[in-house]
Amino acid sequence: MSVKLQIFEYNGSALVAMVGKNCFAIASDRRLGVQLQTVATDFQRIFKIHGKLFIGLSGLASDAQTLYQRLVFRHKLYELREERDMKPETFASLVSAILYEKRFGPYFIQPVIAGLGDEDKPFICTMDSIGAKELAKDFVVAGTASESLYGACESMFKPDMEAEELFETISQALLSSVDRDCLSGWGGHVYLVTPTEVTEKILKGRMD
Amino acid sequence: MSELAGTIPGKGGFSFDLCRRNDMLVSKGLKPPSFLKTGTTIVGLIFQDGVILGADTRATEGPIVADKNCEKIHYMAPNIYCCGAGTAADTEAVTDMVSSQLKLHRYHTGRESRVVTALTLLKSHLFSYQGHVSAALVLGGVDVTGPHLHTIYPHGSTDTLPFATMGSGSLAAMAIFESKYREGLTRDEGVKLVAEAICSGIFNDLGSGSNVDICVITKGKQEYLRNYLLPNPRTYVSEKGYTFSKKTEVLFTKITPLRELVEVIEAGDAMEE
Numbered sequence: 001m002s003v004k005l006q007i008f009e010y011n012g013s014a015l016v017a018m019v020g021k022n023c024f025a026i027a028s029d030r031r032l033g034v035q036l037q038t039v040a041t042d043f044q045r046i047f048k049i050h051g052k053l054f055i056g057l058s059g060l061a062s063d064a065q066t067l068y069q070r071l072v073f074r075h076k077l078y079e080l081r082e083e084r085d086m087k088p089e090t091f092a093s094l095v096s097a098i099l100y101e102k103r104f105g106p107y108f109i110q111p112v113i114a115g116l117g118d119e120d121k122p123f124i125c126t127m128d129s130i131g132a133k134e135l136a137k138d139f140v141v142a143g144t145a146s147e148s149l150y151g152a153c154e155s156m157f158k159p160d161m162e163a164e165e166l167f168e169t170i171s172q173a174l175l176s177s178v179d180r181d182c183l184s185g186w187g188g189h190v191y192l193v194t195p196t197e198v199t200e201k202i203l204k205g206r207m208d
Numbered sequence: 209m210s211e212l213a214g215t216i217p218g219k220g221g222f223s224f225d226l227c228r229r230n231d232m233l234v235s236k237g238l239k240p241p242s243f244l245k246t247g248t249t250i251v252g253l254i255f256q257d258g259v260i261l262g263a264d265t266r267a268t269e270g271p272i273v274a275d276k277n278c279e280k281i282h283y284m285a286p287n288i289y290c291c292g293a294g295t296a297a298d299t300e301a302v303t304d305m306v307s308s309q310l311k312l313h314r315y316h317t318g319r320e321s322r323v324v325t326a327l328t329l330l331k332s333h334l335f336s337y338q339g340h341v342s343a344a345l346v347l348g349g350v351d352v353t354g355p356h357l358h359t360i361y362p363h364g365s366t367d368t369l370p371f372a373t374m375g376s377g378s379l380a381a382m383a384i385f386e387s388k389y390r391e392g393l394t395r396d397e398g399v400k401l402v403a404e405a406i407c408s409g410i411f412n413d414l415g416s417g418s419n420v421d422i423c424v425i426t427k428g429k430q431e432y433l434r435n436y437l438l439p440n441p442r443t444y445v446s447e448k449g450y451t452f453s454k455k456t457e458v459l460f461t462k463i464t465p466l467r468e469l470v471e472v473i474e475a476g477d478a479m480e481e
Binding site: 005006007008051052096099100101102103104105106107108127128129130131132133134136146147150155156158167168169171172175187195196197198199200201202203204 | 221222223224225226227228229230233236237238239241243244267269272274275278295296297298300301340341449450452455456457458459460461462463464465466467
């Protein structure tokens, strides 16, 4: 008797991005599974597009990697033509268009985009699998642990947090939410981006 | 070389190359993914000087509220706006597409866009996809021929009405309109009636919620009143907020300073004669 195939729960994932004062943080879990079996505990879900723009891809891992390669390709073409980096708003529209193109045979992913735009103003957004953009001023979540993440972020978030406090808040929200989800966890991976530097931290979490 | 061709940006329109793989997965027992829907209450009415459109601001993903303050009143032309219900990606994509087509049409003809133009473009697109593009729209605007209000259904049929409601909260909103609407409303009466209809949807329909957005379109002027009413403020915010006494345990830290972009301005050499 096989488990009914739920495509978004095939690999398991948890992604969250939060806005702070002139900075943002994007965090993910590190588990890669094949339904209930864990295959890797150091899986990369958040990818850098350019110094101040990151995209996290939750859902089916193979589609996430394929889509990431297509997006990097499109961004490199853009950089060659325009001789500058893409703004996060533009990049979000690009991702939305690429996903909507596959409206009737979609990629099984949910992206979370976070970046610093003009004058280093933080920008975050998420989309469903066919590119419906959802901009938010506070936080966005995606993945199998999204319902717990909504609850944790809704209560722990405060506007205009400084980098240190933002890191603490996003880490606690991520770790407490993945503890309530079997399919994600095994540590956390947080990128904290301010106008001057990018801090990458790996969190210690429950390994179950 | 043929693989490369697939990744170069195409001419637009839908691409069906993942359909075969997805159908194979469905035959293996896959449940298709749920898309972001705008459960919604959207309304429109015609008053003495023009058209008023209203919408709630909740976007749902199954039973979860994904966005508490999304925008459902989309810009089509300076004198035409469109509210969208159904699958969020479809309403956004179809209204953006027709908005661009209207702009090109304005450049071509040199005239202000007419509501029936937007109507025809939308209905022919939706009909050609036989209802698979799930967008239910309330289109309203004021052009040279006067104020117009239309509803467009996902299969491509349209209605022209003096007042209209769409979405999961349409019955709640229509109840308010049917009892209180009359011809020749003033601007303030119209706005009050639209707000009341949307509130009826927000409080009685589970798929609609949060705030009320209103757009008033009159000849030569439009007012987009984003978050006109906020009847659901968050009242349980703790003043202190959360403080974490125990710091998160970090296994590894890597700090990458962001390089300052240096502008190199080369002094131009004079061209040799």
